[in-house]
Amino acid sequence: MLPENDGDGYFLLVEGGKKVRLAAGSAAYRNEQIGVRDINIFSINDINIIENNPIYSYGIYFQPYEIFEDWQKVFQYAIAVLDVEWTPDTLQKVYELFLDFMKNQICEFVETPAILEKEIFFKTFLKTINKKREYLCCKEDAIVSSDWFKTVENRFVYLNNIYTLLERNYPKEIREMNHTKTFELSDYRGLLDASEAGTAYQKGMIWEETAAYMLERIEGLKINGRRLRVDRQEIDLCCVNVSVKEELWKLGALILVECKNWSSKADVSVIRSIGQIMYMKGTTATLLFSKQGVTSEAKDEILQLALKGEYVLCITKSDLLAVREKEDFNKLLLRKWCEVEERIADDVRLLG
Numbered sequence: 001m002l003p004e005n006d007g008d009g010y011f012l013l014v015e016g017g018k019k020v021r022l023a024a025g026s027a028a029y030r031n032e033q034i035g036v037r038d039i040n041i042f043s044i045n046d047i048n049i050i051e052n053n054p055i056y057s058y059g060i061y062f063q064p065y066e067i068f069e070d071w072q073k074v075f076q077y078a079i080a081v082l083d084v085e086w087t088p089d090t091l092q093k094v095y096e097l098f099l100d101f102m103k104n105q106i107c108e109f110v111e112t113p114a115i116l117e118k119e120i121f122f123k124t125f126l127k128t129i130n131k132k133r134e135y136l137c138c139k140e141d142a143i144v145s146s147d148w149f150k151t152v153e154n155r156f157v158y159l160n161n162i163y164t165l166l167e168r169n170y171p172k173e174i175r176e177m178n179h180t181k182t183f184e185l186s187d188y189r190g191l192l193d194a195s196e197a198g199t200a201y202q203k204g205m206i207w208e209e210t211a212a213y214m215l216e217r218i219e220g221l222k223i224n225g226r227r228l229r230v231d232r233q234e235i236d237l238c239c240v241n242v243s244v245k246e247e248l249w250k251l252g253a254l255i256l257v258e259c260k261n262w263s264s265k266a267d268v269s270v271i272r273s274i275g276q277i278m279y280m281k282g283t284t285a286t287l288l289f290s291k292q293g294v295t296s297e298a299k300d301e302i303l304q305l306a307l308k309g310e311y312v313l314c315i316t317k318s319d320l321l322a323v324r325e326k327e328d329f330n331k332l333l334l335r336k337w338c339e340v341e342e343r344i345a346d347d348v349r350l351l352g
Contacts, residue, residue, distance in 0.1 A: 001013075001022070002038065002039070004021075004038075005037055005038060009021070009022055010022045011038075013034055017033050017034045017043055017044060017045055018032070018033065018034075019032040019033065019034045019038065033045035050116075051121075051124050051125070051128060052069070052072060052128075053065070054099060055112065055114075056114065056115055056116040056121070057114055057116040057117070057118050057120075057121035058099065058114055058118075059111055059112045059113050059114035060099065060103070060109050060110075060111060060112075061109060061110045061111075061112060062102060062103075062107040062108070062109045063107060063108045063109065063110065064107070067106065067107055068102060068106070068107050070151055070155050070158075071102060071106060071155075071158055072098075073148055073151045073152060073155070074151070074152055074155050074156070074158040074159060074162055075098050075158075075162050076128065076129060076132060076148075077132070077148075077152045077159075077253065078159060078162040078163060078166060079091070079094070079129050079166075080129050080132040080133045080136060081136065081177070081222065081224075081240045081242050082166060082170065082173050082174070082177060083173050083176065083177065084170055084173055086126055086129055086130075087126070088119065088122035088123055088125070088126055089122075090169075091122050091125055091126055091129070092118065092122050093169060094165070094166060094169055095122070095125070097165050097168065097169075098162075098165060101161070101165055132148070135254075136224055136238075136240050136253075136254055137224050137225040137228070137238070138224075138225050138228040138235055138238045138254075138256075138281070139228075146282040149252070149253050149254070149282050149283075152253050153249060153252055153253055153284070156241075156243075156244070156246075156249045157244070157246075159242075159243075159244050160244045163244070177222065177242050178219060178220070178242065180216065180217050180218065180219050180326070181216045181217055182326075183217050183325060183326035185324065185325075187213075188210075188213060188323070191206060191209060191210045191213055192210060192317065192320060192321065194206045195207045195210055195261055195291075195317075203261045204259065204261050206261075207259050207260075207261030207289065207291065208226075208236050208237065208259045208289075210289070210320065211236070211237060211257055211259050211287070211289040211315075212226075212237060214315075214320070214323075214329045214332075215237070215239055215257070215287075215329075217326045217329050218248075218329050218330050218333060219243065219330070220241060220242055220243025220244070220245060220248045221239045221240075221241065221242070221243070221248070221255070222239060222240050222241075222242050223237060223238070223239055224238050224239060224240045224254075225237070225238045233273060233276070233277055235256050235257070235258065235277060236257055236258055236259045237256075237257035237259070238254060238255065238256050238257060239254070239255040239257065240253065240254060240255075241253050241254070241255065247334055250284075250285075250337055251284060251285040251311075251333075251337070252283055252284030252285055253283075254281065254283050255283065255284075255285050255286070255287065256274070256277060256278065256281070256283055256285075256286040256287070257286070257287045257289065258270070258274055258286060258287070258288050258289070259289045260288070260289065260290040260291065261291050262290070262291060262292060263291075263292065264292060265290065265292045265293050265294050265295045265298070266288065266290040266292075266293070266294045266295070266298055266314075267294070267295050267297065267298055268295065268297040268298045268300075268301045270288070270290075270294075270298065271288075271294065271298045271301040271302055271305070271312060272301060274286050274288065274305075274312055275301070275305050275310060275312075278305070278310045279310070283310075284309065284310065284311060285310075285311040285312075285313060285337075286310075286311070286312050286313070287313050287315060287333075288312055288313065288314045288315065289315050290314055290315070290316060291316065291317045292316065292317070293314060293316045294314050302314070302340065303343055303344065306340050306341075306343065306344045307344055311337065311340050312340075313333070313336040313337060313340065314336070315332065315333075315336060319332055319336075320332075
C-alpha cells in the first residue's frame, strides 16, 4: 500500500505493476499501471511507453492513443510470427508503412518535434520483437505481459489489414504462412499404424509426428517449436495462431500440444501438469493427443480448468482414425472445443 502523490489517500500496488485506488469516492478500477508520477522513478510501464510510442522518434502522437496501442500490439504479433530475419532497417520500412496506414485510416494525430533517434528506436523495437518470438517459441526464460496476449486475442480482426500491409514487402512469407501441407490418406494411416510398433520412445515420437501431421494441415496454425521446456516441464509441441478466422481464435494466440501414446488413459496428474503450464504461459488452450483418452477423474479436472477459461482438448486415436480428408482435421478440432464448452455451458460455477 502506497500514498497517492497528491495526498488524496492510498493505492494498492499489485502483481504486474497494477494500481488499485483506495480513496473514498475514487473512480472504479481502470487497469492503471504504476508510473514515475507515483513512485518518482521510471517503472517498466514508463519504459515500455517510451519504447512503443512513435511520438518520441517520429513526432507523431495518435489520438486516441489506446486505439493506436491496440493496433500496434497486433502489428508486433504479426511481425513476430512472420518468418523474416528482422533487422532495424527492415523493421523501419514496415513500421513506416504501418504508421502511414494508422494516419490515413484509423486515428487522428498531432505532430511535434521528435526527441529520440530512429536508430535507437528500432534497435529497441527489434529486441521487443525477439523477446516476443522467444515467448511464442516457449523459451523458458522469456516473459511477456499477458495484456499483450489478451489484446491480440480480442483484436485478431486487425490481422487481415496488417497482413495486407506486410504483403507489400514480404509476399512470399505471407503466402507461405497461410499455406497448409497436402494430405495423403495412405501416409497419414501409415503414421497411425507405425505408432503401434517399436520401443516406447519410438512409439512416442511417431505419435508426436502424427499430431504434427494434423496441425500442419489446419489453415491458420503454425508449429513454432518442439520438445520445449516450460517451468522444468516438457511440452511436445507449440503452435502460434496466424488465422484471420474467429472460430480458430477461440484457442488463443499460443496453443500448447501434449502427446501421450500410452496403453492406458491419461490420468489427472497429466491434466494438472498441463494446467500449471497453461497458467505459467497465460494460454487459453492445450491439445492433448492421448491415444486412449483420459480417466473420469481427469475429465473432472478438465472441467475445472474450463471453468477458469483454460481449455484442454483431448484427441484420441479413435478420433484420428475417423479422419478421411484434410478438412476433417479442422472439424475435429472445433468439435472438441464445442464439447468442452457444452459441458460448462449451464454450470452455475461460471457465475463465480
